[in-house]
Amino acid sequence: MKAKTSTGKKNILLNNPVVNVVRSNIGIICVLLIIGVLLSFLSDKFLTSSNLISVMRQISINVYIALGMTLVIILGGIDLSVGAIVALSGTVTVGLIVNSGLPIGAAIAIGLLIGVVCGFISGTMVAEFKLPAFIVTMAMMNIARGAANVYSGGRSTRITDEFFSSIGSGYLFKVIPLPVVYMVVLIVVFTVILNKTKFGTYIYAIGGNRESARLSGVPIKKVEIAVFTIIGLLSAFAGLVLSSRMYSGQPSVGDGYELDAIAACVLGGVSMSGGKGRISGTVFGAMVIGFISNGLNLMNVNSFWQLVVKGIIILIAVVIDSQKNPDSPISKMIGKFKRSSAKKAA
Amino acid sequence: MGDVILRMENIDKVFGSAYALRNINFELELGEVHALLGENGAGKSTLIKILGGIYQPNGGRILINGTEVKMTDIGEARAHGIGIIHQEIVLVPYLTVAENIFLGREPKTKLGLVDKKKMNAEASRMVSGLGLDIDVTTVLENLTIAQQQMVEIVKASSFNVKILVMDEPTSSLSDEEVEKLFDTIERLKNDGVSIIYISHRMEELFRISDRVTVIRDGTYVGTKITKETNAGELVAMMVGRTLESFYTRTYNEPGEAVLEVKNLCREGVFKDVSFAVHAGEILGFSGLVGSGRSEIMTAIFGADEYDSGEIYLNGKKIKNKNPMQAIDRGISLVPEDRKKQGLVLVNSCSFNMVLSSLKYVMNGILKSKKKISKLYGEYGEKMRIKAASPEIEVGSLSGGNQQKVVLGKWLATRPRVLILDEPTRGVDVGAKQEIYTIINDLAKEGLAIIMVSSELPEIINMCDRVCVVHNGNIAACLEHGELTQEIIMHYATGGEGNEG
Structure with missing residues (x-):
């Protein structure tokens, strides 16, 4: 009887989504808090609401892409082409509005479609020809970046249209920047997709064990193509928002975005070998990256050093992540230490 | 010394x-x-x-x-x-x-x-x-x-x-x-x-x-x-x-043929494979490792291709292009290697249990937690799975319990034909006995069961009939009464005729 009531209580806790999110991301949340406390001491500007809102706006672009990247990595793949797609969709959309005089709606639709097509091609290559996603998307990265430069002649195009710039620079209720609103909506949507739909279940199954998934009746190719198409769409959307915020379409933007997105996933505990990960983790990961660059900005650290710091933090995160695996050297070291101290105690 | x-x-x-x-x-x-x-x-x-x-x-x-x-x-x-x-x-x-x-x-x-x-x-x-x-x-x-x-x-x-x-x-x-x-x-x-x-x-x-x-x-x-x-x-x-007390097998009068295979061929793997399995019957497939037994099953299941031949389900000709179609038609395959083919080890027991029968646990486009736990409860109990919680990683269970999750997962698809490839490989004796009881119960319920196994005692004691595969051919089909290890091995190793 006693056992029953205790599991009952446990279940209530387990079923509470907030408790669940905290429980499963406890490591990254601690990191986030430590960084937050540290920064609030180092800079008195950090804890102001205007700064926090601006951090949220800064990370929003990365979060759109990182949501797609979470799906791709859980599936067991990777996508290096996202940054280039950001640039391509932004330049083309702006170019179509400014140079070709297309209606804004049509131009946006075409911009998004470009992302969809790029993702669909990558996904098809991976699914149908069984090519490594790393290579396929690296090629796609060059194609998209090249196309952006070809289309724009390598120059940025200014856009002054008010409606277009409101997409990225507007506010909801005059307080919340629109990019943050999109971010929240997308986070909710993708959390539901990954946890609640067949499609999400299939992504976990394929990444966890492709052969088991195949024999379980999972339509592997369709899911793979769909996931790459989705990240293409998200990247194109990120490109739109970014070009709107910058009042211009620039073929050189988005450089290194793939690494920021991958870093957010890894920091958030998405397993690079596939099969494991959560949207909430990725969001926290993106927040850690955002806090760090914001802090470094506030302390006037130059951007070259920021890159070094970011790299180091990612390395540390990956090392920590790898320690979940009992065969890793550090786990073994800890195991040995535990055994020897247990012996001493005995 | x-x-x-x-x-x-x-x-x-x-x-x-x-x-x-x-x-x-x-x-x-x-x-x-x-x-x-x-x-x-x-x-x-x-x-x-x-x-x-x-x-x-x-x-x-x-x-x-x-x-x-x-x-x-x-x-x-x-x-x-x-x-x-x-x-x-x-x-x-x-x-x-x-x-x-x-x-x-x-x-x-x-x-x-x-x-x-x-x-x-x-x-x-x-x-x-x-x-x-x-x-x-x-x-x-x-x-x-x-x-x-x-x-x-x-x-x-x-x-x-x-x-x-x-x-x-x-x-x-x-x-x-x-x-x-x-x-x-x-x-x-x-x-x-x-x-x-x-x-x-x-x-x-x-x-x-x-x-x-x-x-x-x-x-x-x-x-x-x-x-x-x-x-x-x-x-x-x-x-x-x-051995008698170890295996549970109650003989039932087999019903009509559920799955019929005619002249199934795949170049270099198997040739002219024909057999039928009836409702309530357990049809054994014996043969040496590499004889083509498993490949015949994966071809029927749509996981691998075949070159020629026909497959009939309840008298209707079918061809499964992929496992999904096979599952929809009511054919299930419990694969021989549960870790590589049967389970997603990093995921939970309930995740694995419902993976092939998601259509039964959906509310519109969203999965229903209630339906999942009901389905897990039903098959978990039927299979007597011993897991601390449906949410623990299936990889942490014992071999026997993992195998029961695989079995439960495939039964949850509500099949008419159940193909078992090495259903008791690497499980302990207690779980083995339980699995035999479950298989017998399923046959009693009228499922048509195909059991591929390398373990001769298992084949001999559980099956109504046994097809012995040698070099991709069915070398002999033996009735329950004539089954001995010697006869099966005789045909499995390429022996001819009935002098066995």
């Missing part, structure tokens, strides 16, 4: 919550060939892995020449003179024989480069020392399997080996090659090496071994001097239970 070189006392090994070994005793005398005998899953390889330092025992001790030692890792075991030759070749195929023998400890010249001359000369000396005729500069992959195995033996013995373990060394050798192996064993024996010999082949044990130790279900049964025992006694020790 006489001096005891190795003594393993009261060895316990626990995996999770299940005992893999309990109170095992094993003793090896100097210069003796000591056979270790037991069924699949009895714990032979676990015991050997403990001796080799790959696993740590949870209890008991190991004495070498009377002093207690701890085998903390493979290097430690090697330092104590223990060499293990595994069933599979673990050499590098693209290196020469000499390079393989000296891998990681190559003799060096003054400049620090590999001294090939010295290495080859040393290797030649070792090879001929064991009476073998192998050119040590040959690249390993150009040797026969038997020769490669000899290289393994040379390599193992080059580490100043005192105790050599051979795990089923003859499983892929021809009769002639077996003779050569036995010569080598004799030579090693004369050099004072003690040998632990693992094999299922009775006649070999009687030829080569001095003593036999039998283990069963992880426990020590006894040790016999080979000359003073016989095959019957050893089998009784190995099996140790009355």
Whole structure:
């Protein structure tokens, strides 16, 4: 009887989504808090609401892409082409509005479609020809970046249209920047997709064990193509928002975005070998990256050093992540230490 | 003989919550060939892995020449003179024989480069020392399997080996090659090496071994001097239970044919496979590993292609392009390797349970937690799965419970035809018995069941009819009444006619 009531209580806790999110991301949340406390001491500007809102706006672009990247990595793949797609969709959309005089709606639709097509091609290559996603998307990265430069002649195009710039620079209720609103909506949507739909279940199954998934009746190719198409769409959307915020379409933007997105996933505990990960983790990961660059900005650290710091933090995160695996050297070291101290105690 | 070189006392090994070994005793005398005998899953390889330092025992001790030692890792075991030759070749195929023998400890010249001359000369000396005729500069992959195995033996013995373990060394050798192996064993024996010999082949044990130790279900049964025992006694020790009570099978009058296969062919894999399985019937598929049994099943299931032939389900011609279609039509396949093919190990029990029957747990486009837990509850209970919670990783369960999750997962798809490929491989005896009961219940409920198995007792006791596959052909279809191990093996190994 006693056992029953205790599991009952446990279940209530387990079923509470907030408790669940905290429980499963406890490591990254601690990191986030430590960084937050540290920064609030180092800079008195950090804890102001205007700064926090601006951090949220800064990370929003990365979060759109990182949501797609979470799906791709859980599936067991990777996508290096996202940054280039950001640039391509932004330049083309702006170019179509400014140079070709297309209606804004049509131009946006075409911009998004470009992302969809790029993702669909990558996904098809991976699914149908069984090519490594790393290579396929690296090629796609060059194609998209090249196309952006070809289309724009390598120059940025200014856009002054008010409606277009409101997409990225507007506010909801005059307080919340629109990019943050999109971010929240997308986070909710993708959390539901990954946890609640067949499609999400299939992504976990394929990444966890492709052969088991195949024999379980999972339509592997369709899911793979769909996931790459989705990240293409998200990247194109990120490109739109970014070009709107910058009042211009620039073929050189988005450089290194793939690494920021991958870093957010890894920091958030998405397993690079596939099969494991959560949207909430990725969001926290993106927040850690955002806090760090914001802090470094506030302390006037130059951007070259920021890159070094970011790299180091990612390395540390990956090392920590790898320690979940009992065969890793550090786990073994800890195991040995535990055994020897247990012996001493005995 | 006489001096005891190795003594393993009261060895316990626990995996999770299940005992893999309990109170095992094993003793090896100097210069003796000591056979270790037991069924699949009895714990032979676990015991050997403990001796080799790959696993740590949870209890008991190991004495070498009377002093207690701890085998903390493979290097430690090697330092104590223990060499293990595994069933599979673990050499590098693209290196020469000499390079393989000296891998990681190559003799060096003054400049620090590999001294090939010295290495080859040393290797030649070792090879001929064991009476073998192998050119040590040959690249390993150009040797026969038997020769490669000899290289393994040379390599193992080059580490100043005192105790050599051979795990089923003859499983892929021809009769002639077996003779050569036995010569080598004799030579090693004369050099004072003690040998632990693992094999299922009775006649070999009687030829080569001095003593036999039998283990069963992880426990020590006894040790016999080979000359003073016989095959019957050893089998009784190995099996140790009355088979009748172990299997549950109630015969039902089979209904109409549910699945019919006609002249199914796949170039080079199977040919002209025809059979029918009826409602309430268990149709066995026996045959050697690699005979094409499993491939026939994956082709029916749509996981692999076939070139020609027809498949009928309830009289209607079907062709499954992929497993999804097969599942929708009511055909389920429990694959032979649950870890590689059956489960997503990093995910939870309930995730795995519902993976193939998501359509039954959806509310619109969203999964319903309620429906999932109801479905898990229903099949978890039916399969008697023992898991702390439906949310724990399925990889943390025992083999038997994992297999029950796989079974439950496939039953949850509500099949009309259930194909079981090695349904009890690597599960403990208790779970085996439960699985047999479940399979029998399913047949009673009117499911058409195909059971592919390498375990003859299982096939003989559970099946109404048995198709024996040899080289991709159904060599014979036998009725329950005429099933014996000898007859099945006769056809499985390519024997003709009915003289079996």
